[in-house]
Amino acid sequence: MPATSPAPRLRDADKSQLVILSAAMDEFAQYGYAGARVDRIAERAEINKRLIYYYFGNKDDLFLAVLERTYADIRAAEQALHLDEMDPVEAIRQLVSFTWHYYLDHPEFIALLNSENLHQAEHLKQSDRIQEMNSPLVAMLAEVLERGRKQDLFRDGIDPIQLYISIASVCYFYLSNNPTLSTVFGRDLRTPKALAQRLSHMKDLMLGYVLK
Structure with missing residues (x-):
């Protein structure tokens, strides 16, 4: 046999x-x-x-594997946007839109990050892959910003990491805190109209920062 x-x-x-x-x-x-x-x-x-x-x-290693998989998924999806092939202004718009819709479509991403932050990133600190995973995103965004600068569209000296953190933050905060925000302001901030208004606002906000 x-x-x-x-x-x-x-x-x-x-x-x-x-x-x-x-x-x-x-x-x-x-x-x-x-x-x-x-x-x-x-x-x-x-x-x-x-x-x-x-x-x-063990459970700790499994949670780290889940976190690494979660980051790998979003980083792969970002690379698939091919922002380096777009007009710089459109690339920023697309990155904001992608981040927003990814968070909407993957609520588990926000939930997992919330949990890891409660534990002071103790699992991610054990990863020997996480920084390497994020390097292509930083490089891609840096390339977009440099092209925009050379085309006299963007300001000088924009840190790609700071910009990405700002994009992620404005998307993340609105969704992770939506129940309290909706209650405090007496407005349903999850309606299709409210979500569309938020996306438009975030695009204007980010472009207002990067454009000359």
């Missing part, structure tokens, strides 16, 4: 890890790191709990 090829076993292992990561992402997003339970992750994944420990070590 011929020996079993290792390829199917590798594919099964990859599939199992992806299923576990997906289930873990849902669990951590719903309950936070502190409230998440490995037993429930195993139930969500319909997999033996021992496999979770086999592939990911």
Whole structure:
């Protein structure tokens, strides 16, 4: 009888890890790191709990793997925008719009970041990949800003990291604090009209900063 090829076993292992990561992402997003339970992750994944420990070590390592996957997903989606091929002004508009819609479509991203910030980024500090993951985004935005400067459209001396933090912040704060903001101001800030107004405002805000 011929020996079993290792390829199917590798594919099964990859599939199992992806299923576990997906289930873990849902669990951590719903309950936070502190409230998440490995037993429930195993139930969500319909997999033996021992496999979770086999592939990911412990709960801390699993949470870090989820965070790294979350960042890898958004960074890959940003790279797919090809901002370096756009007019610089349009590139800034597109980055703001993309960030806004990504947060809207992936509420788990905000939930996971909230949880990790509560823990003072103690898991991300253990990552040897996270800074490398974010470097292409910084380089891409720096290239857009430099082209805009050379075309006499953008101001000199704009820090791409500061700009990205500002874009992420104005998107993140509005959504993560929407229940309290809506209550305090007596306005439903999640209606389609309110969301469209917010996006328009954020684009104007960012362009008002970068344009000469």
